[in-house]
Amino acid sequence: MVLVVFGTGNAAAAVKEAAPNGFTIENEQVVAVDQATAWKALVEDVDRWWPKDHTWWGAESTLSIDARAGGCFCEIGRDGKQQAQHMTVSFVDPGKTLRLLGGLGPLQGMGLNGAMEFRLSAVKDGGTRIVLHYRAGGYTPDDLSKFAALVDKVQGLQLGGLADYLRRARDPAKAGSGK
Template structure:
């Protein structure tokens, strides 16, 4: 019970907001935001150079967050490399350091479903903090439709943003 209360306290302390913007048969858009007590440059560094320290290992192919990297240049890779086992999660298509990182790809099981997506990480200074906005759009053909994927994807990406925010501020990472 104490662990549950502690977990609830940690989750409530994380200033994040998530929203499914739209969800249809052929795709969906999810948006999460978090404010962190850091500069946009520090938040950018944590995203691009420290992803292996905050990404949840249960949401990797090989169970090791430290196998993740983001090469923040046009054509760069958000990759997971564990020896001979390798995955390209997304390709970097737009870089404006400290402001916007845009990637194209399909995360997790969406990759095997033949879906595609755009993932934007935006950073904006606001009232001495940085507002991080994670906007993700996924679409494609799936016989069973894509509407049901919006909630689980929203949850997983929201968790990653909460973990990034906690990492930036030196707090315990949410599970």
């Protein structure tokens, strides 16, 4: 099964494959910044662009990515005692690829695993194409194909958060407006 949805601007989303035991999704955004700037925002500013309504403790939490093999994509709650390891960093090619392993959100609690890659590449006008590729699966009595469209939508929001953050940073007039 392949479902492709094109959004506004330079965004694309697709459920590449979906089966009872797993799925593959891909979201893409093009931003008018170079790869080094996009990479820095991806790994150093995750707490500023990841939607807080897709964290365990909302606005009171802090997200971080330790961009080294074995590093953590982690969340710390308001008092520092609440902690979540969302994913583990497994591959880093600075400015090009960040691969994380694990199940996000409810997939983690279901005992599922996944491989998420952020792939950055230059586009001809000097911007950067950012592709968020996620493949998840494993044993569960639930039909995982039913989760694919929802996970695709959520990851589209997450990648959109990064793209919007980069666009605001590039345009100082929008930086303070939240748009």
